[in-house]
Amino acid sequence: MTARKVRLADVAAAAGTSTKTASRVLNGDTRVAEETRTRVEAAIAELDYRPDPLARSLRKGTDETIGVVVDSIADPFFATVTGEIEKAAFARGMTVTVASTGRSADRERLLLDGMTRRRVAGVIVVPASTDHEYLRGVSCSLVFVDREAVGLDVDSVLVDDYLGARMAVRHLIEQGHRRIALLSDAPVLQTTARRLAGYRAELAEAGISVPEELVQANCPDIPDAAARTAELLRMAEPPTAIFSSNIRCSMGVAPVLHSLSRTDVALVCFGDFFMADALQPAVTVIDHRPEVIGQLAADRLFHRLSGASEPATRIEAPLHLVRRGSGELRP
Amino acid sequence: MTARKVRLADVAAAAGTSTKTASRVLNGDTRVAEETRTRVEAAIAELDYRPDPLARSLRKGTDETIGVVVDSIADPFFATVTGEIEKAAFARGMTVTVASTGRSADRERLLLDGMTRRRVAGVIVVPASTDHEYLRGVSCSLVFVDREAVGLDVDSVLVDDYLGARMAVRHLIEQGHRRIALLSDAPVLQTTARRLAGYRAELAEAGISVPEELVQANCPDIPDAAARTAELLRMAEPPTAIFSSNIRCSMGVAPVLHSLSRTDVALVCFGDFFMADALQPAVTVIDHRPEVIGQLAADRLFHRLSGASEPATRIEAPLHLVRRGSGELRP
DNA sequence: ACGGTTCGTGACATCGATTACCCACCGTCG
DNA sequence: CGACGGTGGGTAATCGATGTCACGAACCGT
Numbered sequence: 001m002t003a004r005k006v007r008l009a010d011v012a013a014a015a016g017t018s019t020k021t022a023s024r025v026l027n028g029d030t031r032v033a034e035e036t037r038t039r040v041e042a043a044i045a046e047l048d049y050r051p052d053p054l055a056r057s058l059r060k061g062t063d064e065t066i067g068v069v070v071d072s073i074a075d076p077f078f079a080t081v082t083g084e085i086e087k088a089a090f091a092r093g094m095t096v097t098v099a100s101t102g103r104s105a106d107r108e109r110l111l112l113d114g115m116t117r118r119r120v121a122g123v124i125v126v127p128a129s130t131d132h133e134y135l136r137g138v139s140c141s142l143v144f145v146d147r148e149a150v151g152l153d154v155d156s157v158l159v160d161d162y163l164g165a166r167m168a169v170r171h172l173i174e175q176g177h178r179r180i181a182l183l184s185d186a187p188v189l190q191t192t193a194r195r196l197a198g199y200r201a202e203l204a205e206a207g208i209s210v211p212e213e214l215v216q217a218n219c220p221d222i223p224d225a226a227a228r229t230a231e232l233l234r235m236a237e238p239p240t241a242i243f244s245s246n247i248r249c250s251m252g253v254a255p256v257l258h259s260l261s262r263t264d265v266a267l268v269c270f271g272d273f274f275m276a277d278a279l280q281p282a283v284t285v286i287d288h289r290p291e292v293i294g295q296l297a298a299d300r301l302f303h304r305l306s307g308a309s310e311p312a313t314r315i316e317a318p319l320h321l322v323r324r325g326s327g328e329l330r331p
Numbered sequence: 332m333t334a335r336k337v338r339l340a341d342v343a344a345a346a347g348t349s350t351k352t353a354s355r356v357l358n359g360d361t362r363v364a365e366e367t368r369t370r371v372e373a374a375i376a377e378l379d380y381r382p383d384p385l386a387r388s389l390r391k392g393t394d395e396t397i398g399v400v401v402d403s404i405a406d407p408f409f410a411t412v413t414g415e416i417e418k419a420a421f422a423r424g425m426t427v428t429v430a431s432t433g434r435s436a437d438r439e440r441l442l443l444d445g446m447t448r449r450r451v452a453g454v455i456v457v458p459a460s461t462d463h464e465y466l467r468g469v470s471c472s473l474v475f476v477d478r479e480a481v482g483l484d485v486d487s488v489l490v491d492d493y494l495g496a497r498m499a500v501r502h503l504i505e506q507g508h509r510r511i512a513l514l515s516d517a518p519v520l521q522t523t524a525r526r527l528a529g530y531r532a533e534l535a536e537a538g539i540s541v542p543e544e545l546v547q548a549n550c551p552d553i554p555d556a557a558a559r560t561a562e563l564l565r566m567a568e569p570p571t572a573i574f575s576s577n578i579r580c581s582m583g584v585a586p587v588l589h590s591l592s593r594t595d596v597a598l599v600c601f602g603d604f605f606m607a608d609a610l611q612p613a614v615t616v617i618d619h620r621p622e623v624i625g626q627l628a629a630d631r632l633f634h635r636l637s638g639a640s641e642p643a644t645r646i647e648a649p650l651h652l653v654r655r656g657s658g659e660l661r662p
Numbered sequence: 663a664c665g666g667t668t669c670g671t672g673a674c675a676t677c678g679a680t681t682a683c684c685c686a687c688c689g690t691c692g
Numbered sequence: 693c694g695a696c697g698g699t700g701g702g703t704a705a706t707c708g709a710t711g712t713c714a715c716g717a718a719c720c721g722t
Contacts, residue, residue: 018672020674020711023710024710031669036670052448052708054385055389056709057385058385073410073417074413079410080405083403095445096428099427100414118385119385254609258611275582278610338678340678349702349703354679354680363699364700
């Protein structure tokens with residue numbers, strides 16, 4: 001077993017130079033004699049030396065680590081996004097630290113504060129708070145994902161929520177539906193609010209009025225979404241179609257429709273989810289791939305890290321309607 | 332905005348002491364006069380000082396970070412495990428760094444090496460390699476999850492694969508099945524090998540011989556599992572029941588049974604998965620909850636970190652059969 | 663031949679904390 | 693009364709790397 005700790009000083013000693021020169025070789029400084037360089041490189045290889053990342057970070061003031069802050073790392077959507085980021089980071093020899101906000105603005109602040117204190121090179125964040133002025137002076141690069149930054153000019157990778165919702169609702173209208181219910185999270189979130197707006201706009205444009213009892217815009221979790229769905233179906237004049245505006249809701253709606261054998265009700269969901277294509281009928285979705293979003297965010301961040309100082313960009317991840325059956329049912 | 336950098340020296344200056352004394356207060360050293368202590372604490376609060384984690388780690392030789400190494404962070408099972416670990420870490424003010432091995436032993440080595448070099452306090456790892464001697468001398472605590480350590484005596488949190496497989500197969504036999512197919516990953520993995528052994532043992536005990544064509548023990552991914560399932564169903568004498576021994580396989584099998592309208596074939600899966608309860612019939616599973624596994628692993632790790640030096644333990648996460656319909660079909 | 667570059671190099675300070683070691687009290691005991 | 697032991701606290705070394713700056717040698721132009 002090679003010795004426990006090999007320091008730069010050991011390398012320098014082995015090569016017969018000073019630590020400074022060894023450091024120069026390590027960092028690819030050009031002002032080192034060819035002969036010296038090879039001697040140091042030999043010593044590095046010989047001793048299997050690798051620099052101490054902590055010491056380096058302390059001195060340089062920036063760590064080869066990127067932070068990922070999401071609602072919940074256990075959420076399959078964010079897990080996939082994170083996985084993609086980790087892949088990109090690994091390819092560049094960087095490490096990734098993750099943290100979940102649980103949708104709490106305070107916690108978001110706490111986590112970001114901790115990460116900047118650790119001098120992460122950059123952070124990819126799905127914000128929970130609605131005001132990001134506090135990030136004004138941070139020295140690390142930031143990329144916002146899924147939700148926009150407020151009061152801060154940073155790169156962001158977004159989903160066109162408004163358009164996606166319109167696509168979904170238009171599709172249902174095209175199948176002949178007039179009573180289209182909506183299930184969504186609390187509209188205090190931008191994302192949710194925009195999807196709700198898209199839903200209303202598309203219906204308005206088609207000249208369809210929306211009875212408020214069809215708008216269930218406050219389902220925080222799967223069981224609640226399930227309960228609301230059951231409620232909708234018990235109405236005197238039930239909806240003939242449902243637009244579920246996020247994955248959590250979808251995972252509540254779909255099972256209920258099936259267990260109540262009400263698979264005659266059309267369903268379009270915002271966001272693909274596991275097994276959506278295995279149900280009978282398979283669930284039609286507006287797809288925004290987490291892989292793509294993760295890649296875009298990572299690309300953006302690494303682009304910044306390599307020194308680009310362009311103005312902040314807003315990238316919109318592509319959306320497409322995946323017809324699978326449930327959204328093509330007629331009333 | 333408070334000043335960008337507050338160092339311990341600033342606190343000491345404000346309190347009129349030396350950095351050493353300030354450091355003592357910070358680390359709860361008892362040999363500090365009550366009066367001095369309060370003065371320093373006031374200064375800390377006043378300046379909103381928080382110690383630099385990097386500098387501290389460099390000096391102390393151990394970082395307040397725990398590493399999580401899994402096959403893939405995007406896998407919903409591991410994502411949930413990771414989420415639970417992160418939750419536990421956050422509660423203790425520690426950060427979490429994650430990395431995926433992609434099942435590569437080399438990469439496992441690389442990642443663990445990198446983490447120990449970063450002086451993580453501990454690592455929770457789902458190993459990809461089959462020999463862990465190389466971890467013999469590491470200074471950080473380790474907890475293995477889901478697969479056993481080989482050549483190394485460490486805490487581990489496991490699933491009783493053998494028992495689980497027997498439970499699944501017994502259940503199918505009890506429903507009257509005799510031709511029970513198996514789908515699994517490559518049996519080089521311990522987990523897989525044990526489940527396979529359980530499958531064979533249970534059948535043998537029931538006096539049922541297993542035609543080798545029913546054993547599809549090499550499905551690396553979802554599409555492959557799907558293809559194998561279709562193949563099984565095309566056989567001259569097809570199986571009346573299928574035991575899918577891991578989640579990835581299950582996500583291949585279930586959709587195929589549905590899309591081929593062969594929901595008359597009984598199915599029991601090892602590991603719960605999203606929407607398993609929404610299918611018609613819902614999928615019967617042997618459940619081993621990732622939340623529980625994550626918690627157990629985190630508990631174990633933090634227990635070690637707080638200084639326990641008991642011999643290594645082997646914890647087995649509880650398993651239960653969740654009857655949902657697909658496993659109760661008769662031939 | 664001499665001052666001015668450029669090049670390769672090393673001594674030393676530095677990042678921000680912890681810690682080894684030493685000192686200055688104060689009270690007490692022999 | 694002086695040595696001793698326990699407190700409270702300071703100085704400087706340390707963790708492992710990088711940045712500053714200065715220095716000697718070779719090189720160049722006039």
